[in-house]
Amino acid sequence: MKRHQESTAVLLLDDIYESTDPAVKRYIMQIMEEEMDKAQERALVRVAQKFRHLLSPQMQQTLAAQYPVTALAASA
Structure with a gap:
């Protein structure tokens, strides 16, 4: 079922x-x-940081060299 919305500010990807x-x-x-692989790696690195x-x-x-805390926060 396709949904259509008058507001073009909402991206609908149903099609x-x-x-x-x-x-x-x-x-x-x-x-x-x-994307799941990337998310899993980010999650594990966050655990390692903590x-x-x-x-x-x-x-x-x-x-610290491979995953600086500031770079990790920016990618989350």
Whole structure:
């Protein structure tokens, strides 16, 4: 069921989500998987930042170098 709204400020993607085109379905699944992988990594890095005291000094340095706290906050 397609929803239409008079306000153009709200993006409705029903036409894409409800597409029967197999290429659309495949691409949606591919992108969702990629984004979930990124979200999972961000979540784990946030946990590592909070509990970095449990990491070895070498891993604390690696964490700080690869994932500065300010960069992580900007990507969340």
